Amino acid sequence: MAAPLNLEENGPFIPIIEEKDGENTRLVPNPRRKYDEDDRKKIEKGYKAKKLLVCGIGPDEFNRFSSCESAKEIWDCLKTAHEGTEQVKESKINMLTSQYENFKMREGETIHEMFTKLSLITNELRSLGEPISMSKQVRKVIRILPKSLGK
Known part of the structure; x- marks a missing residue:
């Protein structure tokens, strides 16, 4: 058997x-x-x-x-x-989450360049099992756009 x-x-x-x-x-x-x-x-x-x-x-x-x-x-x-190990993965998630939360558009940066950098962060978070919803990403972009773009 x-x-x-x-x-x-x-x-x-x-x-x-x-x-x-x-x-x-x-x-x-x-x-x-x-x-x-x-x-x-x-x-x-x-x-x-x-x-x-x-x-x-x-x-x-x-x-x-x-x-x-x-x-x-x-x-x-x-x-x-x-x-990486679970510890390394958790550290990457924490670092990327912090980068996402503190993300700002730099002076002289185009919207395309800014969105590309933000997408790199959100895509990496998604690959690590921590996706950020598209609606949350859109709200983030609207909040970080310079006031001069609204005039």
């Missing part, structure tokens, strides 16, 4: 069988020669996922992740490299 490990939580699928040693029972990896079709399909999914991730990263990143043995390992490394 095979008891599969969950790929999302534990890495690659490893078929497991129960081995009895007298009164004791323990779980051990199933020998490859005893894999059934279901085992082979699950293992193949892991290899395909790893191949897709490896093909999707550039040569610089490949060198950082080439030692990873599973798609889960590669994914976790990519996630940490690009998003």
